[in-house]
Amino acid sequence: MAIIVNKDKIQDYIGKETGVSDWFKIDQERINAFADVTLDHQFIHVDPEKAAKTPxxxxxAHGFLTLSMAPYLMADAAIGLEGAVMGINYGSDKVRFMSPVKxxxxxxxxxxxxxxxxxxxxxxxLKTELTMEIKGEERPALIAEWLTMQVLAS
Known part of the structure; x- marks a missing residue:
């Protein structure tokens, strides 16, 4: 995690950016693997010839593939609590897919x-605003309000 803080100091970070991950490439192999796992083989994802004829x-990439990269990428960008023994994906309050990830x-x-x-x-x-950026693009791939539960040692 980018920042680890004591539970008594976490409120000081509300409204502040807590980190930015490294860039991660989304290649055709990953898109195809996601299509296989989710059984979503729509041509726009897996058929380069047909997809070339679209706008x-x-x-x-599937929007949900992009979203599913959040746990991996947020490991370097999200704030964490000192003494946490586990973090749990608790869901989201809002997810908006803004731009496709080519x-x-x-x-x-x-x-x-x-x-x-x-x-x-x-x-x-913790409720975190997650913005998934696309290198070289003005609009992000998605913006989400992501919920995580952090459990501290007793």
Whole structure:
């Protein structure tokens, strides 16, 4: 994680950017593998010849493939709590797919802490604004309000 803070200091980071991941390339092999796992073989994702005839001019990643890269990319961008023994993907309040990710594009995650709620059992619910950027593109691939539960040691 980009920043690890004590639970008493986490509120100080609300509204602040907490990190940016490295760039990650989305190639055709990854798109095809995702299509196989999800059984979503729409031509726009897996058929370069047909996809070349669309306004995109090439294949594009599934929106959910881009979103599914969040845990990996956010490991370097999200804020964490000191003493956390685990983090749990808790869902999202909002996800908007803004721009397609064309094959061989690079994406990265940008993170801003939106809120923190302390829960029973030494748990903390963090709401983070996740912006998945596309290298060289003005508009991001997606913007999401991502929820994670961090559990601290007792």
């Amino acid at each position: 995109f001019g090439t294949t594009i 094959v061989d594009s690079e994406i990265r995650a940008r993170s801003k802490l939106l809120s923190v709620s302390e829960k029973p059992g030494n748990r903390f619910l």
